[in-house]
Amino acid sequence: METGRNIYVKQCALCHGSEGKGHPPHHPPLAGNPSITMATPVNPIRIVLNGGYPPGTRKNPRPHGMPPYSHILNDDEVAAVVTYIRVAWENAGTPVAPRQVSELRTLLPE
DSSP: OHHHHHHHHTHHHHOOTSOOOOOOTTTTTTOOOOHHHHHSEEEEEHHHHOOOOOOOOOOOOOOOOOOOOTTOOOOOHHHHHHHHHHGGOOOOOOOOOHHHHHHTTTTSSO
């Protein structure tokens, strides 16, 4: 858990806040976010690996997004930080195993 918290502080807290509350509308909250605590951790793993960018619109042609971390974090680190966000701040998610990250990493485009 400590490893995941340390990665979160270094890589995520600037945008999502130390308490996971985010800075809406640009940086969504992770605390209490149902997409983070769903039974399957596929969505948060993919977001950490691939990043995420909302579509541009006429009123917001260059929306804020999250960069990918697949080239920065290994499978153990991604599993640790995703586990942290799934259980921190009274979130009721379950831990993530590095093999789950590895399986999704194989689907990344080269």
